[in-house]
Structure formats: C-alpha cells, structure tokens
Amino acid sequence: MMQQGDFKGALDFLNKAIEKDPENVDALNARGVANLELKQYAAAQLDFDQAIKLNSNTYKPYYNRGRNQAAQQKWQPALADFSKAVQLAPDTADIYFNRGVIYFQLNQFPEALQDFSKAILLNPQNHDYYYNRGTTKLRIQDVQGALDDFQHSIQVNPRFAKGYYTLGLEELLSKNKEDGCEHLHRSDELGYPEAKQAIEMYCKN
Structure with a gap:
C-alpha cells in the first residue's frame, strides 16, 4: 500500500497487525514511516521509539527516526540517529546521504562532503548524491568541483x-x-x- 502512496490505508492495516503483535518491530517501523509521510510526526516518533526499545540492533528505526527529526528541522537529534544508523549499516548509501544533508544544514561542509562522497562510492547511480555534493562544493568555493558534480548528476539522470x-x-x-x-x-x-x-x-x- 505504501508503495502506491496509500499511507492512510497502510495505517489501518498496520494498526491491526500491531494490535495482534505489539512487539512486531517491522510493523512499528512501517507504521512510523506511514505517519511520517502523513506529517504526523509525534505519532511517528512514538513508533520509532518503541521499535528501537524492542530491538536496538536494526538500523531502519534509527534511520527513519532521523528522517522524522529532519522533517521538523531538529538537526542535532537527526544527526545522532543517522550516526547510529551508520554504525549499524555502514554500507547503506542513503544513510550517509541523509546525514550529509544534516551536516550541510549545520554548515559543517567538510563532514557533508565526506558523507556525500561515501554515498556516491556506495551507489554511483543516484543523481541527488552528486547534486548535493556539488552544492556543498559551491559553499567552500570549489567551483570546478561543483561543475563536475552537476555534470555527473545529469549524466546519471538525463x-x-x-x-x-x-x-x-x-x-x-x-x-x-x-x-x-x-x-x-x-x-x-x-x-x-x-x-x-x-x-x-x-x-x-
């Protein structure tokens, strides 16, 4: 349902699943994502908190809680969650990308560059990774580096x-x-x- 964008329908389904099994971490995480997409941030936070309480060794609830924090411009809590997710899943490009966005918002441009570069290394076929690294390079006056990254972004996605x-x-x-x-x-x-x-x-x- 969520893949089709039916987040309200997904919520109904997931509510029933969690009612049957309140300790279903995957269902709690998925319901948190549905709440996040519906901009119900407080409800999403509760779901991710509960998922982490039940299993603190899986990266997705930390990653999604970080996204939930970022959606509310709570940069420092988002940074902490993405950093924990990186520890648990160091080969997942999207985590580095999202943490890079937070570093950019905090004007920590060297750290942002490092994370965008790591995301590109793990997945060189995502135009957003190049674009955001290019934008970051502009902030440190690396114009040629930025031009190269913008060029890469349109090569990856014409x-x-x-x-x-x-x-x-x-x-x-x-x-x-x-x-x-x-x-x-x-x-x-x-x-x-x-x-x-x-x-x-x-x-x-």
Whole structure:
C-alpha cells in the first residue's frame, strides 16, 4: 500500500497487525514511516521509539527516526540517529546521504562532503548524491568541483531538470555562456519552472 502512496490505508492495516503483535518491530517501523509521510510526526516518533526499545540492533528505526527529526528541522537529534544508523549499516548509501544533508544544514561542509562522497562510492547511480555534493562544493568555493558534480548528476539522470538549471547558472557565472544557455534551455524543456526567467535574463542577447 505504501508503495502506491496509500499511507492512510497502510495505517489501518498496520494498526491491526500491531494490535495482534505489539512487539512486531517491522510493523512499528512501517507504521512510523506511514505517519511520517502523513506529517504526523509525534505519532511517528512514538513508533520509532518503541521499535528501537524492542530491538536496538536494526538500523531502519534509527534511520527513519532521523528522517522524522529532519522533517521538523531538529538537526542535532537527526544527526545522532543517522550516526547510529551508520554504525549499524555502514554500507547503506542513503544513510550517509541523509546525514550529509544534516551536516550541510549545520554548515559543517567538510563532514557533508565526506558523507556525500561515501554515498556516491556506495551507489554511483543516484543523481541527488552528486547534486548535493556539488552544492556543498559551491559553499567552500570549489567551483570546478561543483561543475563536475552537476555534470555527473545529469549524466546519471538525463531528465534531471534542476541539475541542468544549476549547472547552466554556474556555467554562466564562469563566463561559459554557450554551455550555460544550452543547459538552461534543456532545463526549461524538462519543465523546471525557474529556467524560463533565467533564459530571458541571460540568454536573449
């Protein structure tokens, strides 16, 4: 049900499963995710807390509790949960990615770069990993490194409109108007809303 986006239907199903077996960690974790998707953060927190209380050696409740904290901009508790999840599942790319996002929010850019790079090492086929590492490199003035990462993001996903847009803007700032405008046009073709205005400003003369 959750795969189809029916989180309310999933909640009904999971409530019954947990009623029958209150110590079902997987069901508690899944119900927490459904509550998180429905923005019912307090209920999600209770589910993840209970799942962890029943089994503190599985990474998913920590990972999802971290996502729940991050959704409420509670960066430090989210960081603690993602760090615990990393200890339990050190080969899971998404945990490093999500922790990298938290480090970025905390302006801890070297740590964010390290986590995004680890995520890419574990899964080099995710455009978001490259994009976020590129954004982080911009914050430390590594413009060429950022351009390389944005380029990678659109190679991995040729329909990643935001990647074309950001790459195009950075190329324009680097005095590469031809490539910059080409990438802005591609972003516009893919439906990125801000591309049209950028084309009007930078690519009409």
